[in-house]
Amino acid sequence: MKANETIIVEEQLSAPISVVWDAITNLNSMKKWFFNNIPSFKSEVGFKTQFNVKSEERNFLHLWEIIEVVPSKKIVYNWKYAEYSGNSLVYFELFENINNTTKIKLTCKITESFSDDIPEFKTESCRGGWNYFIKQNLKNYLENS
Known part of the structure; x- marks a missing residue:
């Protein structure tokens, strides 16, 4: 993925906005559809967390920082x-x-290019991952909760 590249995934969800907001900001909810090993999460500007995801022989230590929150609208x-x-x-x-x-x-x-040498950083992989999380996991989680 190269700098200035953008991936957009949209989905209609059969749940009220308050329930969807909880699903994307509440740690216990997030663990059920997003990453089950997130150690902590707060929908507060400046909050940071990190956790590892292993893919084949590679480790991906995720580093997240929350930079904007508009409750029930955007994170x-x-x-x-x-x-x-x-x-x-x-x-x-x-x-x-x-x-x-x-x-x-x-x-x-x-905002800064990722290495083309790593399959997980290819545009198709990123798009596929977001489609999986939003269109499958999140949607299924909300429909079955």
Whole structure:
């Protein structure tokens, strides 16, 4: 993924905005659909957390910092990895629809290029990962909660 590249994933969710907000900001909820090994999380500007994800022989120590919060509307992470160059901003934006449904828009903006040598950092992998998390995991979590 190269600097200035942007990936956008949108999904309509059959849940009110308050429930979706809880799913993307409450640690116990996040562990059920996002990463089950997040050690701590607060939807507060300046909050930082880190956790490792292993893929084949590679470790990806995730480094997150919350840089913007608009309750029930938007949360923005600075997202990078300890072992690799590259940096991104990840936006979760919520839009209330009629009938107590919510549109989520996930935007991943690359602010510093990631290495092309690592399969997980290819654009297709990133897009596939976000589709998996938002269109499958989050949607299934909300429908079955």
